[in-house]
Amino acid sequence: MQTVRDADGDTYLLVKRSAESSRVRDPTTGAERYVANDRLRVVDGESPLATAASGVPASVRRTMRAVHDDRSLGLLAVVVDEGPLSVLELLETADMCESDLHGTVTELRAAGLIDEVDVGGRRGYAATAPASEAIGLLRGGSDASGAAERDRSEDE
CATH class of the missing domain: 1.10.10.10 (Winged helix-like DNA-binding domain superfamily/Winged helix DNA-binding domain)
Known part of the structure; x- marks a missing residue:
């Protein structure tokens, strides 16, 4: 597994690469999709496990x-x-x-x-x-998507 970014700057986990496209996973949602290889670049020095964790609110x-x-x-x-x-x-x-x-x-x-x-x-x-916020989310609060987005910017 590798950390990759698409042409828009979005970060994904590379799940599988084929000749023309790659299957990537969004660390925030877990959703997978195919992206053309020429739109992806490998992010050197960024742990794929840290990328996977980034989908969990800070x-x-x-x-x-x-x-x-x-x-x-x-x-x-x-x-x-x-x-x-x-x-x-x-x-x-x-x-x-x-x-x-x-x-x-x-x-x-x-x-x-x-x-x-x-x-x-x-x-x-x-x-x-x-x-x-964390206790609310751990209790099953509904603010998970907005919190993940806010927290990602907090970590940077």
Whole structure:
């Protein structure tokens, strides 16, 4: 498999090449079509796996890299749904010890999924827009096509 671009600048995965045309897959939709070989050029240095991943919205990719288990995903979902929450509220909500909670919050902050905020005069956390979007998409939200387009431009 290779990453290719057509004459319009659109990026695809090369599925199969024949003498006159090639079957390509759109990484965003998974749809396949045939394109004349003279309209395609191979993109050197771009991983076909990275191209395949580019069809998943950046907010979801970011979330997938930051959460390592159901508890960390659940913590993010709680902050999205109920936040902003103070640290004390998070400790009461989460079935994590303080050090595990601190580690998870640190990872989510580093990924840009939650921000530190003031909650009633106490330190707390609120979800960022990419976190809210990702949780919505992971729950089956209908904004997947628009989100993928916005996120692709965010990554560039």
